[in-house]
Amino acid sequence: MYAQLLETALVVAREAAALSAERRRGTVTVAESKTSSVDIVTAVDREVEALVRTRLAELQPGDGFLGEEGGRADRSTSLTWVVDPIDGTVNYLYDIPQYAISIAVVEGDPTPGDWTELVGVVINAASGREFTAVLGGGAFSDGVPLTVNRPESLGQSLLSTGFSYSRQIRTQQAQVMAVVMPHVRDIRRMGAASLDLTALAAGQLDIYFERMLQPWDHAAGVLIAREAGAEVRGWKGAAPDIDWLLAAHPEVIDEIETVLVDAGAHFDFR
Secondary structure, three states, X not given: OHHHHHHXXXXXHHHHHHHHHHHHOOOOOEEEEOOOOOOEEEHHHHHHHHHHHHHHHHHOOOOXXXXXXXXXXXXXXXXXXXXXXXXXXHHHHOOOOOOEEEEEEEEOOOOOOOOEEEEEEEEEOOOOOEEEEEOOOOEEEOOEEOXXXXXXXXXXXXEEEOOOOOHHHHHHXXXXXXXXXXXXXXXXXXXXXXXXXXXXXXXXXXXXXXXXOOHHHHHHXXXXXXXXOOEEXXXXXXXXXXXXXXXXXXXXXXXXHHHHHHOOOOOOOO
């Protein structure tokens, strides 16, 4: 079952990546803003999501669908496809080659904490690099097995994070990171949660932390990171969700969690 789901996810993700890359060779414009003037969606986001939804309906009739740009379909099976058509839309707008197609297949209620991730596919549409995982089957990049780094210490760990589109919340997050920075090797902010999680899986990062993520931001990436050996946590033992997502090698996750909490990272953003 998993093999067939993975093949379907790869076929559709490759088509979506090709479409987004083709459209990027032209002029990309903002279609509208969402939560703030800098939280944007392009016409290509919508076009890619429509393609993915159509193709999945053809290949997996009856399965549910949950997409970033408002696409949702109820299910008559136990499966839901959770899709971010272009993760890293601002990067895409500026032609920064750090944006991805993210597709996950989950079983159960399509809510983090209630679902089980079965298959995850993330494709960097700019570079073509593919990341895949199936539950219990390991994580791979272009067929090569992935394993998270085992850092020597927290001080030798490279941390990646993201920031809110809200000016007020972003300011608080920056203040938290100023406190965290002396405890780690350095901090990166690359602008696409799915690619941060796959970079962790590939040993290009040691820690990834972010709040205010939506289900489509992390569904595929979390499975890939876990299958590569990362521990992924929500707040106080919950599943990762909008409130908290922390991922790292199991030997450093407790320490960085303590640093983040002491720095005030769990402030109320609602």
